[in-house]
Amino acid sequence: MKMLAAPINPADINMIQGTYAILPELPAVGGNEGVGQVLEVGSAVTGLKPGDWAIPADAGLGTWRTEAVISEESLVSVPSDIPLLCAATLGVNPCTAYRMLCDFEQLRPGDSIIQNAANSGVGQAVIQIAAALGLRTVNVVRDRHGGTMVTYGGMAKQPVTASVSSFIFKDIKLRGFWMSQWKKDRGPDQFKEMILTLCDFVRRGQLMAPACSEVPLKDYQVALEASMKPFVSSKQIFTM
Template sequence: MGVYRVVGTMSWRLVAHKSAWRRLSPALFRCFSVKPSVRDCTALLYRNHGEPSQVVQLETLQLPPLENNSVVVKILASPINPSDINMVQGTYAILPDLPAVGGNEGVGQVLEVGCNVKTIKVGDWVIPRDAGLGMWRTAAVLNADDLVTLPSEIPLLSAATLGVNPCTAFRMLTDFENLKPGDTVIQNAANSGVGQAVIQIAAAKGVHTINVVRDRPDLPQLTERLKAIGANHVIKEETLRRPEMKELFKVCPRPKLALNGVGGKSATELLRHLQSGGTMVTYGGMAKQPVTVPVSSLIFKNVKVRGFWVTQWKRDNRHNGEALGSMLNELCTLIRTGKLSPPSCTEVSLKDFHKALENAMKPYISTKQVLVM
């Protein structure tokens, strides 16, 4: 005999046989859960802004009751992104009310659904539609409209890291220049999560990439890894200012598109190598230095300088489910066919969060810290 929880004003019922509950109406069936209700969760909470190692704490929280338009989600995995760190520090563009659970990205599995939820069912894998839901926890009660379903057959780490970096890469490669096979894109921060996604998505489209990274002790190994996922050229920041660039452009055309995640001198050098009429898109500023645009690039090369924030794109397209769905479908197809893999990841248990936060803030770390629940 199975026990099922009926959401809303219904009470607990005992359904003795599968044949009996199959005869229930679809609307009533949506109010059933195949697992006992989750009552609380373990979460990484911060009550004040500051350095993550000092303000983030592991706490047990009681979950709110399930409402008609919400779902109970078991969080499976959630990465630590630079934006997550900035949000805890209080320096990000959007900040949740405090106290807050950290983590803007991740994947979970639905355990229960409210009576009015029609687009999500028990067992579905879901990711946040927007930032700020707080994914560094074992479970959550979330509004169904704030979630997007994913096919559960894609790998866990791919699903957990899909919503931010691959979406950022996809939109920048799609929305600013009409790239065709044989065209070139140049990017700095090529070893970042966005950079690795750009390499793979561009390669799938037949677009060449020039990938700029900082010099480091493990540069040969990093170069090998980036080329293994589809990078055509991997160069150091210093090479941007050397005559070798002229030789490089003998084997590939000057880039139509430059993607800047660093700022400062690095961004200026990317601009210098754009073809006339090309576009530089800035999506990050790891150097914490302003982007300086040479007057000659504007006047004589008519370059375009743009910015991109995937959170804003998602908000602008919140009521355009087709745009988000089409992008996620294309990205999931690339994942299924082996053309888009997650960035190099280090899986960390929730109780070891201090180590994960520490590693996420180290320089020259080429692996993404992922909290696995």
């Protein structure tokens, strides 16, 4: 088989560094992903023929080379009518994305998923595969320079820390926000204007209350205990 294209992935570097979970016997060829074209096959080969495209069936094949003699069971045939770069990058990121979408929750068309690092290779694959499956995505994209982090609450009572290099070399900005201070600074007229705008959103069905749990005021202890539990998304609402 002659290799047609093979990417460089972080796992490839980690394998060379000796820190990856799978390490080949030495001497070894780098590269875990790519696509090649079959040139010749042995007499016992039945699943591949000359001219076929194939990708590695598992990590450690060593794709950073021009030609190789490889066993049939180490390869998976792929159609040759797809773009070359798609075939070369098919075996890692898109597979990871597909499995995450299929194996952990029973997602159905119309469901939504949220992912961070959406501009990564896996993230881009998630967006496209999800769309193909009829799923909606909310994607958080890493902006590596000039970002502003706004802190509006501190329930954990822990300090917010940032490295000096983030301030100097990435122009990261840390800001705080307190609604009570905003009202003091802007005055009652601007606050009322904002409230009326939000009410219009409510009337149009564009803004709804968060998930709530209504608790009689006499059961205030139950409500207070529930409000302090971690990972409880329902807002406790006293009813009088």
